[in-house]
Amino acid sequence: MLHKTIKRNLIIFVASISLLVLGACSADGLEVSEASSKDEGKGYPNGTIEMIVPASAGGDTDRNARLLARYLEENLGVSVIVQNVNGASGSVGVDELVKSKPDGNRVLFFHNNILINQILGLTENTYEDLKIAGISAIDKGNGVVVRGDAPYETMEDLLQAAKANPNKLNMGTSVGAFTHFQMLDVMDKAGAEFNLVDTGDFAERNTALLGGQLDVVPMQLGLVQDYLESGDMRAIGVLSKERMEKFPDVPTFVESGVNSVFEKFFFLAFPKDTPDSIVTTFTQAVETATQNEEYISKAKGFGLDPQYLNPEEAEKLISKEADNYKEINEKQK
Numbered sequence: 001m002l003h004k005t006i007k008r009n010l011i012i013f014v015a016s017i018s019l020l021v022l023g024a025c026s027a028d029g030l031e032v033s034e035a036s037s038k039d040e041g042k043g044y045p046n047g048t049i050e051m052i053v054p055a056s057a058g059g060d061t062d063r064n065a066r067l068l069a070r071y072l073e074e075n076l077g078v079s080v081i082v083q084n085v086n087g088a089s090g091s092v093g094v095d096e097l098v099k100s101k102p103d104g105n106r107v108l109f110f111h112n113n114i115l116i117n118q119i120l121g122l123t124e125n126t127y128e129d130l131k132i133a134g135i136s137a138i139d140k141g142n143g144v145v146v147r148g149d150a151p152y153e154t155m156e157d158l159l160q161a162a163k164a165n166p167n168k169l170n171m172g173t174s175v176g177a178f179t180h181f182q183m184l185d186v187m188d189k190a191g192a193e194f195n196l197v198d199t200g201d202f203a204e205r206n207t208a209l210l211g212g213q214l215d216v217v218p219m220q221l222g223l224v225q226d227y228l229e230s231g232d233m234r235a236i237g238v239l240s241k242e243r244m245e246k247f248p249d250v251p252t253f254v255e256s257g258v259n260s261v262f263e264k265f266f267f268l269a270f271p272k273d274t275p276d277s278i279v280t281t282f283t284q285a286v287e288t289a290t291q292n293e294e295y296i297s298k299a300k301g302f303g304l305d306p307q308y309l310n311p312e313e314a315e316k317l318i319s320k321e322a323d324n325y326k327e328i329n330e331k332q333k
Contacts, residue, residue, distance in 0.1 A: 054093025
């Protein structure tokens with residue numbers, strides 16, 4: 001009888017211990033689960049970051065991305081490599097980023113064209129399908145250039161010639177891109193008609209302008225600074241709110257009587273499901289880079305305004321510009 005009692009008590013004791021162990025394991029498992037959720041993205045970055053640039057090498061987008069990447073590497077402690085993914089006015093690169101794994105190892109560096117592509121139906125993806133990580137710079141140097149020997153000394157001269165000869169002056173743009181929307185707005189507000197010619201990227205436009213196939217091209221002035229200094233090209237207007245420090249002698253379109261302002265923002269973004277902790281780490285590195293005196297000096301040398309906007313500020317600006325572009329597009333219908 002005593003033996004049975006001891007055996008029964010032993011079984012009860014073992015069962016009690018098992019329940020306690022199972023309970024502890026369950027509690028530990030819950031804690032681990034919660035910790036995993038909180039620590040998602042912890043240790044980032046832990047390897048090379050690929051910066052997708054939906055533009056060809058050598059242009060302003062590529063140039064600005066490579067400049068920023070250099071200082072991001074210093075701040076993040078890992079390599080940041082630029083990968084040019086061109087096609088469909090940047091839509092191919094954006095689509096590739098959207099489909100990427102949300103681990104922070106791929107980031108998009110792009111500009112206003114993401115809005116235009118969606119408006120024109122080139123893609124279903126827009127900025128709302130991304131997790132914005134801020135804006136690193138705003139380009140206020142988008143202007144209009146002619147050959148150095150052209151008869152147009154001022155923007156007023158060019159517009160007068162265009163009004164007198166509707167659709168006769170050839171203007172090189174990338175149809176459906178940022179420069180295209182710029183000139184649609186300018187023509188609407190100036191009451192002048194140019195023959196818009198799709199001439200591809202900036203290098204092809206330069207060649208066509210200097211070769212006499214084009215009369216005028218919209219261009220980021222920093223890209224053609226050497227031509228401006230040599231006299232092979234002449235800048236006759238800039239689409240900024242105020243004259244640029246880099247090109248103080250170039251009047252704004254507003255000064256020339258055309259109330260058109262187009263400033264290009266350069267933003268960074270991750271796939272939508274990227275953990276907030278990763279985005280926070282990255283955007284802090286962007287902010288630090290834009291405060292670096294060496295970066296600021298080099299960016300201004302390109303005609304850039306290296307100002308940082310956090311994700312919330314960036315989305316507000318992007319949303320505002322989206323409304324502006326929709327309005328411009330509606331006028332063409």
